[in-house]
Structure formats: structure tokens, C-alpha cells
Amino acid sequence: MALRQVARVSRATGIGLCALGVFWGAFAAQMPAFKDRAGVGDGLFGVLLLGSALGGMAAMALAPQVGRWLGPRVLPLTGAFLALAALMPLFIHSGLTLALALVVMGVAMSSLDLAANVRISELEHDTALPLMNWNHALFSAGFAVSALLAGMARRAGLSPEAVQPVLALVLVAMAAAMIEARRAPPPVPRRPRPRLPPARPGRRRWRRRRSCSRPSLPRTRPRPGRRCISSAIWAAPRARAPLARRCWA
Template sequence: MDQRIDTARPVVRQGYMSKNRLAVSLLFLLNGFVNGSWAPKIPEFKDRLAIGEGVLGLLILVFGVGSLVLMPIAGGLIARLGSQTVAKVTAIILSPLLLVLTLVPNVFAAAIGMFLLGGFVGAMDVAMNANAVEVERSMRRAIMSSCHAYWSLGGLIGAGTGGFLMARIGVLPHAIAVTGLCLAILAVAWPMILADRPHPAAAREKLRLPLTPLPWLIGIMALFSMVPEGAVLDWGALYLRNELGASTELSGFGFAAFSATMAAMRFAGDHLRDLLGAKRTLRICTVTALVGLVLAGLAPNAVLAILGFAVAGIGISNMVPIAFSAAGNMPGLQPGIGLAVATTMGYSGMLFAPSLIGFVAEHSGFAIIFTAVPALFVVVLLLSHHAVHADHGKEHS
């Protein structure tokens, strides 16, 4: 039996538990909003610092390095202090960082700011996923997919309003408004965030990566689920325009269709997982994603490719939430440690795989890429039996 499941925990009123769920959903919304708000600031950031694409690329790489450095540290601190404490601290530090980047005077200061932004986006990501695992466990039902849907919603709001607000009220007022809204969201969530209890032995242990293979196998599931997502994000529009002859306007619909179906299915994913179980849901989603990307890669025209991306979004939507739930529910391992492994491996795929894909596509074309990348889903299917750990102790106790 998973010893971390507290069967003696007193029954709590459903209203109170719904507040815990609202709080962690707001944390996901906040994190996604910061990510989305950063995207429209990039051109202004580049022009203000008078840097070229090469330097900007290095700064974005520093963002990724910050995430990969602080994610494992956050996992260890969650094991010692609990996810509530780490989520609160990281959210407080993250909230003003876009304002900081708006005020940096030079490239050196910008590099520090980018490292901190990436680091605390990633650290908060680990903490809020760990807290979502605890809320799932206390409610005895899945909520992870809807939490990730709120992250997508936050990103959509941030990206959709950022350019408009910067054009209307200015860059600095926009950054101040983002900071104020983030702090307001955090203030609402603050008293309702579930107070989980760290394992007593964790405080006596050194912070180290797990030596057992299970968290790394689930990390591979997360990695191979997120690489295709990064491929569609970074290269889908270019594929539609350059290889399928889509107009500039139509080429943007590839990722839009992918994002729309992903967000919609994430809101429905928890019910599906409670109905079918995590293992069966993951397998259905993985096969759906595989079919969608192969359709996109073999499509003779842009309309069919966009349809393929939409189908892929339906499948990929719940693959990562299930992997993260499994990572946070592994027997004998604190949620923060397992989630640190899964999130670090998964997001490294989002950060670094697209550049490799771009290099390969320069010689082979993107049609072959989108046809071949789904081979990663075969590995996810082979590992899918480990998704049983996402079922809150129902099947693996």
C-alpha cells in the first residue's frame, strides 16, 4: 500500500475541499498568466535592450536553464516544507518579475532577470502540481487536468491582452497591472491553499534525486508527451505556410486549433479519468494524439493538417496531467521529489527539443518530422501501465 495516503485523515466538508481546489486552480491560472503576459513583451524587450536575435535566443535559453536549476530544488523543499509553503513563496517572488524585466537597464541585468523568471515559473510549477496532487488525494478524485486547463486559460488571457494593453496604456503600466493582478489572484487563493504535511523523515534527509527507476520512467512519459507539444507550438505554423502553402492568416490556425481542443479536453479530462481510470485514459489519449499528428504530417493540404493538429490537441491534453499525477503519487516517494523529476524532464523537452527538430527539419522538411515524432507516443504506450499511480491509491494500494 502507498504509505503516504492518510486514510485516517478526518472527513472535511465538501465546501472546504472545493475551496482547496479553487485555490490551486488560481495558482495555475496565475502561473499561466505570467507566461502568457511575457510572450507579447518579447519584441519590446528586444528593442529596448537593442539586442539581436542571437542574444535574445541566449536570454531565452537562460530562462530555460533557470527552470531546470530551480525545479529540482523546489522538489526537495516541498518534501521538507510542504507544497503550500513553497507555492506561496514562489508565487510571491514570481508576481513582480515581469515588472523587473521591464526595468532592467542592460543585458547583464536582463540575464539575471530571465534566470529568475524561468526559475520561479518552474519552481512554482512543481509546487502547484504537488499541491494539486494533495488536493486530488484529499478529495479522492481527479482534478489535475482541469488545473492544467486553468494554466492554459491564464496563458491565453495574458497573451491575448498583453499586446492590446501595451499599445493602449504603455509597457510599464502593463507590467504594473500584471503584477497587481497576480498579487490579487494570490491574495484570493492564499487562505484556501491546502496545507499539506511534509514527511517527518524528509527534514533529516539530504536533498537528492531518487535512485529508483519508477520516477524516471514516468519522467520519460512526461518528456515524450511534451516534445510533440513543443513541436506544434514552434514549428506548426511554419510547416503550414512553407510546405502546405497556407496563407499567413491560415497558418496561425494550426496552433490555435491545437490549443483550443487541448484546453477544452483538459476541463473534461478529470471526469474522463474518474470514469475510465488513469491507465485507460492515458492509452486512449496517446492513440488519439498519435493519429492526429500522423494525419497532420501526411496531410495533402493545410485544412487537413489543421484538423490533425486539433485531433492531436485532444489526445495530448490529458497525457501530461496524468503523468504529473502519477509522479506525485508514487509509493515511498514524496510528491515534490517525483514531480521535480517529471516536470524537469518534461519541460526540458519543451525547451530544448524544438531546436533539434528545427535542425533536422532544415534537411528533411517538417512533414517527415510530424509523421515521425508520434513514434515517441509508442514509448508512452509501453510505459502507460505506470499511470495506475495517478488513481489516488484506488488501484495501487
Template sequence: MFKDLYLARGPLAAFVAEGLAWGSFAALVPALKPQAGLSDAALGTALLVAAVMAFGAMWAAPHMDRLLRNWTMPILLGVMVAGFLLASTAAGWGIFALAMALAAIGAGSTDVAMNARISVLEAAHGRPLMNMAHGIFSLSYAIAAISGGLAREAGLSPLQVYLLIGAVILGLVLVMLAAPVSDSDAEPGTRGGAPLRWGFLLPVGAIVLIGFMAEQATEGWSALHLERTHGAGAAEGALGPAILGLTMAVGRFSGQALAHRLDEAAVLRWAAGLAALGALVAAWGPGLGYGYAGFAMLGLGVSVVAPMAFAWAGRMTASGSKALAISRVAVLGYAGFFIGPPIMGFLSQGYGLSISFTAMAVGLGLIPLVLVGIVARRG
């Protein structure tokens, strides 16, 4: 594990940076929402605008990577931090939507770049790294969610929290620049070798989409669900996303070992089933403890969905096209990362958060029942 951590330290620094930024956001949503004067639907609409803006940026990320090379992740993370800083001071829907668009553009494009680099390292060294990388994100997310909740209890403003997060990310940028990953696909003027197999990559992208949709929707709305439905305080509400992040970290580090022993199809079937059950428990459990238990089950299950799908795509794609294939799967999949919270907002406005989490459970059920079989046949 220490060898793997050192080997992937450059892109892993980007995973840590994103975990810190989004974990803090999850804990600060209950403060950011009234500060900007947003209803549930208005918050969902702002996040939907951010998702639309980010989608084009993610599709163009491989081209930006060929142009910026080692500066890709530092520059894009700078855009993300600027967006969150602006969101932490936003006092209206327009400014908040613009801020979240900047954060989503920077974060989404960085996701494409860092996952592509992890895939390149896996192919070059013959070691599974994807679950570990996403586990690092989850651990960082959990730490930031807990710290964000405690910061709210202590009276710190969202701006003060994100100024601290920005200083930490600046240090992580230095790690990225000191440990660049050589990727021939990202060299200026070069193109991938073999054509992409869209019949295989599209259902893989759908798996990632559903996994990230459930993950990000829970990250963004779990604290509100616990506070609104069960009367939890700020720190108790922050435990929702914190528990999700911690159990996702446990699941992903465990997935690092499972990747040596089980095939992707088996892991995805069991993991998605557990996540769907956890979403139902969180949605309809009669007390705060049931909410915590449901989010823990959801975190353990959904933790390995995206990493295993990314690893599956990389393993089944010819050398010379791995980075581009991972990028396209990421573009398809990370749409779920951004459309999950808006869907939750719209459903919550009309039917309540319990129905919102039930919809997430239905989506997760499609992975073992439909999508895994399609990917296995086409792979």
C-alpha cells in the first residue's frame, strides 16, 4: 500500500484536494442555502446549471490535458477553489449558480485528468490503483465533512472554511507538480491508437453515472435529510455525509484487495445491491440511528461501483487509447456526479427527501439487474 501511495502520489494529491472541497461543501450546504436565499428547487436548479456547464468542460478535458500537460490539474483545481470561494459569499441565486458552475467545471475536468493518470499508472506498473485512489478521496471527504460541521458549530463562516481549504490545496498542488505522470496520450500533437468501443464504454459509463449520482446526491442532501426529518443538529447532521465518506473509504480500500481476487462483475452486483438497500433504509428508517445505518450501507456498497467500472474500462481497452477511454467514461459517468443533487432537489420539493432517496435506490438496482450483464457480454 505504501508503495502504491508513493507511486501515485501526484494524481492522489488531486483526489485529496477534491475530497476536501466537496466534503466541506456537503457540511456547509445547510448554511449556504439560507445565506443565498434558496429554496430546495432553486438549489437544485443552480446545481443543474453547474452540471450543464461542466459537461462540456469534461468532454474537452483530454484536449486541455494535451495542451496544459503537467499544469492541467493545478490550473483546474484553481478554478474549482475560486468557485467555492465565490459560493461561500453568494447572496442570490445568480451568483450562487455562477459560483457552482465554476466549481463544477474545475472539479469535473480535474476528475477526468486524475482518473486518466491513475489508469495510465495501472497499465504501466501492472498494479490496481483505482480503488485506493477513490478511497483517498472518500477519506479526505469524510475528514472535511466532520471538520466543516465542527466549524459551523464553532461559528466559522463558509468563507473562512474555504480560505483554509484553499491554503491546503495550494500545498497539494506543489505535490502534483513535483510528481507528474508521463502520459503519451496527453502529449501535444498525439492521438490515441485503437478506436474506442462505444458499445462497451456506454454501459460502463452508465454504471459510473448511477454510482456517482447516488454518491453525490447523498453527499449533498444527507445532512439536510437528517436535520429536517429527524431534527438533528448541525454536528449530528454533518455525521450523515461523514459516515458516508468513512464507509466509502473503508469499502474502497477493501476493494483494493478484492480487485486481486474477484472479477468486476461479481463485485459490482453485490455492491450495488447493498447500496440500494442502504438508500431505502436511510429513506424510510424511523429514527436517526436508521438514517446513519442506511448511509453506512449505502457508502460501503456504492464505494466500489465507479472505481471497479473505471478499472474494467481500462483493462479492456487497448494501450494507447486507455486515457481517452477513461476520459469518455468519466464524461458520461460524472454527469451523474452533477445531476444527482438537482434531481434530489426537484424530487424533494415535490415529494420529500424520502422519495428522493427511494429514486436513488431504484437507479442503483439497475446495475446488478441490467447493466453488469450488458458490459460482461460486450467486454
């Protein structure tokens, strides 16, 4: 029952992280074919893979502004951007195009990853349910299934031109499933002000305030040149009118 509730609450974010796994699994299975298309050696290929890291850092720097701009649509739109990035490997013909494709893919993957994790944190705060484990397990499951299917397609002799469009269509369908109806937060109830009990008729409160220039001086005979103020304030429960009496030396 708890797992069903977790899966229902985090449906959009779970699909988003699963889409990330599907994307990565298909790309990893076809990486040797992309390396041959670029015509680079192992050392240069390893250096060019840093392009995805550069794209990811750029996405992290822009994530707060993009999240405020897109609002509730950030998950499906970043998922659609990931589907578009799935077609970038088809344009790999040299080392430069491989680097550009990896940068675009890094931006798309990091944008969806950040948006999904931020939304998971919000849902955990609102529902007090442990959602992180389930959502990241879906990422691993999507990676495994996609890598297996892409590897079987490559073994069957299918080229990236046949695999990547199918992958893009699957990601578009998953992006459409990320749309969620986000309700407005419930209004915070205001605490009622405590009501004071009605004052009894005829009851008076007596306050006496006394201030002197020196507290140690006697009350009856102030020293010459000094000033002593003795005020008696009488306040009725309904109409408070202070009466003051001042004595000057």
C-alpha cells in the first residue's frame, strides 16, 4: 500500500528519471558506433566526453532561472528537450560535431535531472513520504532495459538512424506523461485572537508610578535643587483618564 502511494504521488518525477535512464542506456550501447563515425582515437574520445560535463554545469547554473520561468511546466518541457537531444548523435561526423552533440545532451539531461529532483523534494516536504529511493530506482531500471534493447538492436545490424528516432518518440511519450496538475497550496488558517473577559462593573485598578532623580533620596523631603515627581494614575476599566500630580521642590 505504501509503495502504491509513493508511485502515485511521484508519477511525473518517476517517469522523468526513468526517461533519463532510457536515454543514457541507449546512448551507452551505441557509443562504439558514434566513436567510429567521429573518427577519433580512444584518448581524444575520452577528452571529448567531457563535453557532457560542461553542458551539465551550464544547466546547473541556469536551473534556478529556468525553473522560475517555466514553473509547473518545467518537467514536460525539459523532457521534450531531452527527446530532441536524442537526435543529436545522428549529426556526428567529426570530433567537433561529437563535442557539440555531447554538450547539448549534457544540458538536456542535467536540466531534467535537476527539475525532477527539486520536484521530488517538494513532494517529500508536502506528503512526508520517502520518494527518493523509488524515483532513482526507476532511473536504474530504465537504464538497464534501454541498454539491453539498444544492444540487441545493434547486434541485429540496425544503425543509429533506425534506433535514435524510435528513442526520441519514446521520450516524447514519456514527456507527455510528466504533465501534472499542480494545485494551489491550501490557505494557512489564521488563529483567532483571544478575547479578554469583560471587566466587572465598579472594579478599579490602581497603578502607582514614582520616579525621582535619585532613588535613594527620601520621599517626603527631597533635597533642594532636585526634582521629584510622584504620579498616581487611576484607570477605570472602560474609560482610562490619567490623573497626575507633580510636586516641585
